[in-house]
Amino acid sequence: MPNTAANKQIHVAVGVIYNSQGQILIARRHDDAHQGGLWEFPGGKVEQGETVCDALARELREELGIVVTPSSCTALLEIRHDYTDKVVLLDVWAVSGFEGEPIGKEGQPLRWVKPSTLREYEFPAANVAIIDVIQSA
Numbered sequence: 001m002p003n004t005a006a007n008k009q010i011h012v013a014v015g016v017i018y019n020s021q022g023q024i025l026i027a028r029r030h031d032d033a034h035q036g037g038l039w040e041f042p043g044g045k046v047e048q049g050e051t052v053c054d055a056l057a058r059e060l061r062e063e064l065g066i067v068v069t070p071s072s073c074t075a076l077l078e079i080r081h082d083y084t085d086k087v088v089l090l091d092v093w094a095v096s097g098f099e100g101e102p103i104g105k106e107g108q109p110l111r112w113v114k115p116s117t118l119r120e121y122e123f124p125a126a127n128v129a130i131i132d133v134i135q136s137a
């Protein structure tokens with residue numbers, strides 16, 4: 001298949017961020033974004049020349065204003081998902097240490113939730129596997 005915009009795989013760094021009470025941070029995607037209106041784990045596209053950890057730290061600084069403690073990042077899983085309009089490779093990391101208080105710097109609503117309540121929120125289809133891993137931990 002030719003490498004067109006429609007089938008090019010997008011590498012995404014995704015953070016499952018824990019606070020000291022064991023809650024996880026979720027954010028609501030803008031209505032006009034891909035998979036808009038759904039909840040997500042914060043993160044974004046890995047840029048050329050970046051490690052996934054660097055990309056995650058940059059995205060969490062840009063989107064939430066927090067500074068991730070590099071030693072607190074651990075790889076959780078990778079998910080490849082075909083949304084028809086695009087294919088994503090989600091590189092999912094747990095983040096248990098950071099400085100600052102997260103705020104929705106792009107106007108996105110944020111919520112700290114207990115892992116057991118994650119299924120009450122609507123996420124993109126690719127996230128089902130992430131929630132399975134979180135809840136089996």
Ligand SMILES: Nc1nc2c([nH]c(=O)n2[C@@H]2O[C@H](COP(=O)(O)OP(=O)(O)OP(=O)(O)O)[C@@H](O)[C@H]2O)c(=O)[nH]1
Nearest residue numbers: 012014033034035040041042043044045088124126127
């Ligand atoms: N951040 C994030 N993206 C996800 C999740 N699940 C999921 O399918 N995605 C998909 O991953 C892709 C890239 O994520 P993104 O939109 O956050 O990328 P970004 O921050 O670089 O955004 P930008 O393109 O506005 O600069 C989107 O197509 C999005 O739908 C998730 O839990 N978190």
Ligand SMILES: [Mg+2]
Nearest residue numbers: 042043044045
């Ligand atoms: Mg993003």
